[in-house]
Amino acid sequence: MSKKLRYIYFLVGLCCFWIVSCTPKVPHEVEIVILSYNDLHGDFENLPKLSAFVKETRSTYKNVIVASAGDRFTGNPYNDYHEKSQFPIIDLENHIGVDIAVIGNHEFDFGVELLNERLKDAKSIAISANIKLEGSGSGLEGVKPYHIFEKNGIKIAFLGLTEVDRLTGKPSVLLERVADIEFFDPIETAVNYRFLRKKSHVFVALTHIGLREDLILADSMPELDLIIGGHSHTLLKEPIIQNNVLITQAYSRAKHVGKTTILLKKGVVSQITNEMIDLATWEGVVDSAIVEKIRIYENNPFLKEPFVTLQYEIPNHKQLGHMVADAALVLPGVDFSVVNCSSVRAARLDAGPVTYADILRVYPFNNYLVIVALKPSEIRELIETEFTDKRNCLMLPAGFEYVAQRTPGDNIKVVNMTYPNGKKLDETKTYHVAVNNYLFTKYLLPEQVANISVDISVLNNIVNFLRNNPNMDYRNVPTRAKFN
Numbered sequence: 001m002s003k004k005l006r007y008i009y010f011l012v013g014l015c016c017f018w019i020v021s022c023t024p025k026v027p028h029e030v031e032i033v034i035l036s037y038n039d040l041h042g043d044f045e046n047l048p049k050l051s052a053f054v055k056e057t058r059s060t061y062k063n064v065i066v067a068s069a070g071d072r073f074t075g076n077p078y079n080d081y082h083e084k085s086q087f088p089i090i091d092l093e094n095h096i097g098v099d100i101a102v103i104g105n106h107e108f109d110f111g112v113e114l115l116n117e118r119l120k121d122a123k124s125i126a127i128s129a130n131i132k133l134e135g136s137g138s139g140l141e142g143v144k145p146y147h148i149f150e151k152n153g154i155k156i157a158f159l160g161l162t163e164v165d166r167l168t169g170k171p172s173v174l175l176e177r178v179a180d181i182e183f184f185d186p187i188e189t190a191v192n193y194r195f196l197r198k199k200s201h202v203f204v205a206l207t208h209i210g211l212r213e214d215l216i217l218a219d220s221m222p223e224l225d226l227i228i229g230g231h232s233h234t235l236l237k238e239p240i241i242q243n244n245v246l247i248t249q250a251y252s253r254a255k256h257v258g259k260t261t262i263l264l265k266k267g268v269v270s271q272i273t274n275e276m277i278d279l280a281t282w283e284g285v286v287d288s289a290i291v292e293k294i295r296i297y298e299n300n301p302f303l304k305e306p307f308v309t310l311q312y313e314i315p316n317h318k319q320l321g322h323m324v325a326d327a328a329l330v331l332p333g334v335d336f337s338v339v340n341c342s343s344v345r346a347a348r349l350d351a352g353p354v355t356y357a358d359i360l361r362v363y364p365f366n367n368y369l370v371i372v373a374l375k376p377s378e379i380r381e382l383i384e385t386e387f388t389d390k391r392n393c394l395m396l397p398a399g400f401e402y403v404a405q406r407t408p409g410d411n412i413k414v415v416n417m418t419y420p421n422g423k424k425l426d427e428t429k430t431y432h433v434a435v436n437n438y439l440f441t442k443y444l445l446p447e448q449v450a451n452i453s454v455d456i457s458v459l460n461n462i463v464n465f466l467r468n469n470p471n472m473d474y475r476n477v478p479t480r481a482k483f484n
Contacts, residue, residue, distance in 0.1 A: 051289075051290045069250075306354060336432075346362040
């Protein structure tokens with residue numbers, strides 16, 4: 001063998017030794033724990049327990065990641081109406097130690113400028129791949145499409161996906177809030193990130209698109225190991241395995257926390273398990289520091305001041321919706337009103353003193369009322385389209401009643417619309433219908449606006465209605481929207 005050839009072999013051997021010695025070694029066995037919750041909506045109630053549970057988990061396991069699957073904003077008046085709106089919930093999550101969060105649709109409720117401020121306040125990483133960021137002119141800052149953590153030599157990739165309404169191409173939020181931002185279909189976007197499989201040992205989709213879309217995502221991307229979902233407020237007591245991808249979702253408001261344990265052997269996932277923890281029955285000691293933070297944030301005299309005393313409770317979500325619809329019906333010139341059920345967020349309203357905070361829990365959105373001129377055929381179309389879009393519950397009316405029939409594809413058809421006395425609506429007549437501006441901008445046209453101006457927010461309209469009707473009894477009011 002020539003001296004030159006021996007020298008080449010020596011260099012090759014040296015390079016191989018250098019590559020092997022400098023490449024990080026993956027331990028034989030590694031356990032990764034991901035704690036997840038979704039759709040917090042600014043709620044403080046369960047955070048002392050969540051914080052304690054996170055601390056206990058981090059003291060037990062070496063490699064822990066805490067993830068939020070979106071919609072941290074909107075729903076708690078002490079958070080929404082703080083002098084720095086949405087800061088309390090970000091501060092509390094910083095205390096808990098949240099590592100990563102996907103952008104949910106309600107993160108846009110207060111506009112891009114405020115969202116940017118809160119993202120700067122947050123210690124967690126914000127992700128969403130289906131929002132156009134670079135050169136979009138959106139003004140949205142500090143959001144990445146994905147992030148890769150490294151824990152004990154193991155790389156865990158998180159891909160973020162945000163809900164996009166198929167009718168508008170925007171998230172389910174007031175369209176004016178996101179007018180300058182371009183969004184893309186989350187499933188079509190996700191498949192462009194298959195390369196993350198090769199860049200990581202564990203591939204996670206952190207989504208705020210709803211369970212139905214998560215199932216489609218799993219079918220489209222078998223490269224994923226795990227989908228942590230939000231938006232549909234689904235409680236998966238047991239995970240769903242779809243196309244060999246584990247899917248979990250933890251209801252809402254941190255009442256539950258998902259605990260996903262991933263075991264890797266020689267850098268390869270060998271087992272994924274998921275446990276849904278009900279914090280109401282978890283027996284750990286609450287975090288006293290976060291209890292004190294919450295006490296300070298809830299010290300808002302205006303929100304705690306009663307403005308009316310109700311004689312009767314409003315016992316459930318549907319009757320609260322009827323009340324909100326009735327409040328709009330009493331406005332001058334209004335024939336009917338309709339309320340999208342998803343805008344009503346509380347489960348009940350107790351009898352006795354009622355505060356602004358109580359009403360803001362019932363209806364937390366900064367909407368105003370619009371009066372539109374619609375024929376019965378157009379009212380039917382509005383009800384049917386909104387149900388097809390949301391697929392959760394029927395719109396709640398005042399001034400009329402209706403019966404709906406389920407049709408193929410999980411859609412509905414309104415088959416009967418009547419006045420409360422049973423008389424059918426006049427199909428040739430145009431009625432003045434009160435809707436909130438979210439429904440108007442999403443489903444209706446400017447030329448449908450009636451020549452009536454009410455200039456009042458939904459919130460103030462509810463307050464006025466309850467002040468004037470403290471003895472209203474909704475305990476046995478029959479539902480005005482039902483399936484046949």
